[in-house]
Amino acid sequence: KQEVTQIPAALSVPEGENLVLNCSFTDSAIYNLQWFRQDPGKGLTSLLLIQSSQREQTSGRLNASLDKSSGRSTLYIAASQPGDSATYLCAVRWDKLSFGAGTTVTVRA
Amino acid sequence: GAVVSQHPSRVICKSGTSVKIECRSLDFQATTMFWYRQFPKQSLMLMATSNEGSKATYEQGVEKDKFLINHASLTLSTLTVTSAHPEDSSFYICSAPTDPRRYTFGSGTRLTVV
Numbered sequence: 001k002q003e004v005t006q007i008p009a010a011l012s013v014p015e016g017e018n019l020v021l022n023c024s025f026t027d028s029a030i031y032n033l034q035w036f037r038q039d040p041g042k043g044l045t046s047l048l049l050i051q052s053s054q055r056e057q058t059s060g061r062l063n064a065s066l067d068k069s070s071g072r073s074t075l076y077i078a079a080s081q082p083g084d085s086a087t088y089l090c091a092v093r094w095d096k097l098s099f100g101a102g103t104t105v106t107v108r109a
Numbered sequence: 110g111a112v113v114s115q116h117p118s119r120v121i122c123k124s125g126t127s128v129k130i131e132c133r134s135l136d137f138q139a140t141t142m143f144w145y146r147q148f149p150k151q152s153l154m155l156m157a158t159s160n161e162g163s164k165a166t167y168e169q170g171v172e173k174d175k176f177l178i179n180h181a182s183l184t185l186s187t188l189t190v191t192s193a194h195p196e197d198s199s200f201y202i203c204s205a206p207t208d209p210r211r212y213t214f215g216s217g218t219r220l221t222v223v
Contacts, residue, residue, distance in 0.1 A: 004152070032210055043115070043202055043216035051210065089152070097143070097204075097212060099152040 002027045004092050006100035014108050019077035021103050023090030028068045031093040035064050035075050038087045038102065047088075048075070080107045111137050111207035115215025122193055122222055130188045130218045132203035139205035142186035143212070144178060147200040159186045193222045 003026045013019060023033070032051045036044040048057045048064040050073065056065045061078040077084055087102040112135040122128050132142055140161045145153040157173075159165040159180035167173045175197075177189040190197050202217040 009150070034212075036214075041200075041217070041219060044204075044214040046211070046213075049211060091153075096155060096158075098155075099145075101150065101152040104150075 002092070002094050002098055004090055004098050004100040006088075006090055006103050008103060009101065010104045010106075012106040012108060013080055015080060015082060017080055017107075019075075019080050019084070019105060019107075021075040021077075021088050021090075021105070023073040023075070023092075023100055025071045025073075025092045025098075027094060028071055029094065030068060031095075033064075033066055033073050033093070034091045034097075035062075035073075036089040036091060038089055040087075044089065080105075082107045082109045111135075111205075111213045113139070113203060113205055113213050113215040115203055115218060117218060118216060119219045120221070122220070124194055124222055125192055127189055127191045128193055128220060130190075130201055130203075130220075132186050132188075132205075132215050134184045134205055137205075137207055138183040139186070140183060141206060142180060143204045144176075144186075144188050145202045145204070147202065147217075153202065156188075190220065193220070195222045198222045 005024045034049045035047040050057045050066045063076040066073045085107050087104045089102045090100040114133045142159045144156045147153045156171045157165045157167045159178045161180045165178035180186040204212045204214040207213045
């Protein structure tokens with residue numbers, strides 16, 4: 001069964017600390033993997049998209065890595081800010097897009 | 110960039126009534142639209158895939174008679190929750206592929222059935 005898992009479910013850090021969010025998936029034959037941000041009661045904002053042939057993607061303070069063989073992706077957010085507080089969702093595309101339950105991040109000022 | 114406009118953002122309805130949720134692709138043609146449901150602190154679950162001009166494909170366990178999906182044009186897909194009950198209260202969100210690799214999501218609809 002193709003599943004996506006995100007641990008921990010919640011994370012609280014002081015402002016300025018680097019964030020490390022983990023995503024694991026059960027089937028390495030992925031098409032791509034995407035990280036999203038979701039604010040409370042809102043839709044999804046795409047952060048980074050990694051194709052199956054890629055090892056990482058970077059955008060500003062965000063960096064996402066992909067290791068298909070171990071079924072893992074990690075989202076790094078450097079120098080966290082209170083505005084980074086949100087839920088971060090990992091989504092893996094096999095034939096369809098499957099989501100993890102997310103990690104809710106709180107950055108304390 | 111590509112935008113999917115979803116309305117309403119919030120709706121409260123009485124038990125037994127029907128509610129329609131619309132998703133429009135604003136600057137691209139969406140031949141396919143995906144509909145998801147999200148319970149609090151849980152992941153998005155794919156409910157169904159709508160295709161313009163043909164019947165929607167429902168995921169296992171989703172009642173097609175309760176969740177009616179219509180995709181009558183290349184820019185509009187609708188989800189109607191029929192005879193809504195409190196257990197249908199949830200966050201519903203649509204998405205459309207904007208290129209072969211990427212999906213764009215609507216802003217979601219919070220449905221509360223009282």
